[in-house]
Amino acid sequence: MALKVQKFGGTSVADIERIKNVADRVINTQNQGDQVVVVLSAMAGVTDSLIALAHEAAETPSARELDVLLSTGEQTTAALLAMMLTHRGYKAKSLLGFQAGILTDMTSGKARIRDIDGARIQELLDQNYIVVVAGFQGRDTVGDITTLGRGGSDTSAVAIASAIKADVCEIYTDVDGVYTTDPRICNKAKKINKISYEEMLEMAILGAKVLQIRSVEFAKKYNVPVHVRSSFNQEEGTMVVNESADMESVVVSGITCDKNEARITLRKVPDQPGISARVFGLLAEAEIMVDMIIQNTRSDGETDLTFTVTKDDFKKAVELSKKAAKEVDAKEIVTADHIAKVSVIGLGMKSNSGVAATMFEALAKENINIRLISTSEIRISCVIEEKYAELAVRVLHTAFGLDQAINE
Amino acid sequence: MALKVQKFGGTSVADIERIKNVADRVINTQNQGDQVVVVLSAMAGVTDSLIALAHEAAETPSARELDVLLSTGEQTTAALLAMMLTHRGYKAKSLLGFQAGILTDMTSGKARIRDIDGARIQELLDQNYIVVVAGFQGRDTVGDITTLGRGGSDTSAVAIASAIKADVCEIYTDVDGVYTTDPRICNKAKKINKISYEEMLEMAILGAKVLQIRSVEFAKKYNVPVHVRSSFNQEEGTMVVNESADMESVVVSGITCDKNEARITLRKVPDQPGISARVFGLLAEAEIMVDMIIQNTRSDGETDLTFTVTKDDFKKAVELSKKAAKEVDAKEIVTADHIAKVSVIGLGMKSNSGVAATMFEALAKENINIRLISTSEIRISCVIEEKYAELAVRVLHTAFGLDQAINE
Incomplete structure (x- = not known):
């Protein structure tokens, strides 16, 4: 007998028929002798409709009240599933966030879970x-309803799994698991059977949408085994678990590609202390997140300052950069919004020094110019021209031996 | 400065535009220096849609889960209004039933309020x-969400008004107030300016839909002044208050007409003890509510037993009556489902003996035959043929002097 948390996303509960499929799966699990806690998202599209309704009510809806409104989405699916299970003769109860003991901080709209009373x-x-919990929501210390931000139901599920010491947290979604890279870009992409929290976190940050970043952080922190799998078939998916010895033998586990950034360079900035602080201070005031930052000192005693922001923030960032350029006496601004960030991720990098070289060689062989490089302990990212993005992914997928099935 | 509870029904919050009108009214009230607690229903039609959805999920949805589902309706309108008020620069917060301290018993679907922690x-x-409370809902002693039954938001409003010792509980609806009779039947119907709880209660029980019966009981018990008025204009409506000396001078305050009953007679029943108990025992087992009961002893030592049930229960009641007739050896069953119950209500009856005579004379003058009569301290009801219902209402309206404006 195992204790399982099963989380189903918006596409898995998109209508009554799909919720019935969820009921089938949950019942199967209980019939196998397991205990089940189900965590549900809102029906696909409902959260967006509610946000639109809120904007009809008020241009900038109060964050507190938006949470009250949005939480009805998960409340609806939880009640419907519990009804189905009860009707089919199973003991089932729905619990809303506050009833499930999910205590958060007071940040409406993107609250962080502080504690769970299981x-x-x-x-x-x-x-x-069978306990059916409305995902995405909790209550704060004064008893107000809070929500956990986009994809928050993943975090609800992992947090509950941690609180009740579940054997596994199963995340049911519309894909089969985590892939070595996006199968739409590279048809040799393989499902990964097992991946470490650290790698999953890098991949989530770099745009793999299969798990919410915060849920991975939570799973890592509390050591919750997460199983990402499809709600439309019975196949095993991807286990996200603690780093184990065998994992380091895989040098690179996955390749990601993010086209959502743009690059700005301030050229020929006087090489003086405080220049960077001034530029990034302006951007921070405007709440613009900067991703990569590179500073090259030129031979003439001036420096080039290059950074990337998301495409959404690009226009605003360029304006502010022009303002900053004047203030810090930069000679020129160069921008590029047709770029892509290609990254290779793998625990094995920690003990394999040749990864960067392999990556650069593979790209060079295809005449793909690297504009920016950044690294972490288990990741190397290169910014290249957008038009080469798919080619780069395929080339790297081959170069790091991912075309062959892994973990087998 | 007054403390006001303002309750708005489903048609008053039917869409974003109407909710904006509610916001206007609430803001006006606050700008006049009053404190306001707003209680809202779900948007018109939403509760019915949710019930339909529940029946798609399960033939007989769990009552507990239906409450979880239905309570999203009021949650939505409360959040939307609080957003609008906040956006317009007013301090406002929505509270769900459990947050507003509304504690009920554990009867899902038609819970009774036990206590309010204001x-x-x-x-x-x-x-x-400005406090915006989601009507119709509360929490029971184990923390589950409960709902108060159809029209329950009226009861929420009155109960809250009582708990916070509000000066008045304003019930905003789509009519101007309580009328002497249905204006669609009698064009001389007049708005009543002031009516006692007792009279209002009789009128609500007899089918005046303007207030939920339980809310009137609550108002009476805790002496909460209720003001029934239109949400579409600024006119004063009807004050529902404690009986006062001047009220008794009005012999009859209102006339009601209920076409939702049907009549069943068991003829020539042996006049023995226990017969009625057997007949009504069978109906009670089937949860059929019996309204009027009349027993006539015939000269031949047999009796006729006549009673009325709602039209919904009629078919079932006839079946059970046939079964009972065999058991108690009744000779014949006579039924009539084209009947109407016409009632006159008035506190003044207590001290005016001629009311019944006036009523019977007025009906007799039009050759309207009375089939059944029942009375309470402040009400006389006659069952007549359905086709005479409207005529009877108009005749009685004139006979009791209601065609002239009252309370003036």
Whole structure:
């Protein structure tokens, strides 16, 4: 007998028929002798509709009230599933965030879970109930309803799994698991059977949408085994787990490609202390997140300052950069919004020094020019021209031996 | 400065535009220096849509889960109004039933309010907030969400008004107030300016849909002044208050007409003890509510047993009556489903003996035959043939002097 948390996303509960499929799967699990806590998202599209409704009510809706409104989405699916299960003769109860003991901080719209009191869930499990929890929501210390931000149901599920010491947190989604790279770009992409929290985190940050970043952080922190799998078939998906010895033998686990950035360079900036602080201070005031930053000192005693921002922030960032350029006496601004960031990720990099060289060689062989490079302990990212993005992904996929099945 | 509870029904919050009108009215009230607690229903039609959705999920949805689902309706309107008020620069917060301290018993779907802890509402009022409460919902002793049944938002409003000792509970609806009779039947119907709880209760029970029966009971019990008025104009409506000396001078305050009943007679029943108990025992087991009951002893030592049920229960009641007729050896069953119950209501009846005679004479003058009569201290009801219903209402309206404006 295992204790399982099963989380189903918006496409898995998109309508009554799909929720019935979820009921089938949950019932199967219980019939196999397992205990189940189900965590649900809102029906696909509902959250967006509610946001649109809120904007009809007020140009800038109060964040507190938006949370009250949005939380109805998960409340609806949780009630519907619990009804189905009850109707089919199973003991089931829905719990909203506050009933499930999910305590968050007071940041409306993107609250962080502070604590989970799993007592009510545990009590119901002990009485042989299937517990259906509305994902994405909690309550803060004054009893207000809060929501956890986009994809927050993943985090609800992992947090609950941690609180009740579940054997596994299964994340059911519309893909089969985590892939070595995007299968739409590279048809040799393979499903990864097992990946470490660290790698998954890098991949989530770099744009793999299969898991919410915060849920991976949570799983890593509390050591919750996460199983990402499809709600449309019975195949095993990808296990996201603690780093183990065998994992380091795989030098690179995955390749990601992010086309959502743009590059700005301030050229010939006087090489003086405080220049960077002034430029990035302006951007920070405007709440613009800067991703990569590179500073090259030129032979003439001036420097080039290059950075990337998301395409959404690009226009605003260019304006502010022009303002900054004047202030810091930069000679020129160069921008590029047709760029892509290609990254290779792998735990094995820690003990394999040749990864960067392999990456640069593979790209050079195809005459792909590298504009920017940044690295972490288990990741190397290169900014290249956007038109080469897909080619780069395929070339790197081959270069790091991912075309062959891995983890087998 | 007054403390007001303002409740708006489904048609008053049917869409974003109407909710904006509600916002206007609430803001006006605050600008006049009053403190306001707003209680809202779900948008018109939403509760029915949610019930339909529940029946797609399960033939007989769990009552507990139906409450979780239905409560999203009021949650939505409360959040939207609070957003609008906040956006327009007013301090406002929405509270769900459990946050507003509305504690009920555990009867899902038609819970009764046990207690209200008005501390949170009071605290927000003290901080100059407009408090927007989701009507129709509460929480039971184990923390589950409950709903108060159809029209339950009226009861929420009155209960909150009582808990925070509001000066008045204003019920905004799509009519101007309580009328002497249905204006669609009698064009001389007049708006009543002031009516006692007792009279209002009789009128609500007899089918005047303007207030939920339970809300009137609550108002009576806790002496909450209720003001029924239109959300579409600024006119004063009807004050529902404690009986006062001047009220008794009005012999009859209102006339009601209920076409939703049907009549069943068991003829020539042996006049023995226990017969009625057997007949009504069978109906009670089937959860069929019986309204009027009349027993006539015939000269031949047999009796006729006549009673009325709602039209919804009629078919079932006839079946059970046939079964009972066999058991108690009744000779014949006579049924009539084209009947109407016409009632006159008035506090003044207590001290005016001629009301019944006036009523019977007025009907007799039009050759309207009375089939059944029942009375309470402040009401006389006659069952007549359905086709005479409208005529009877108009005749009685004139006979009791209601064609002239009252309370003036």
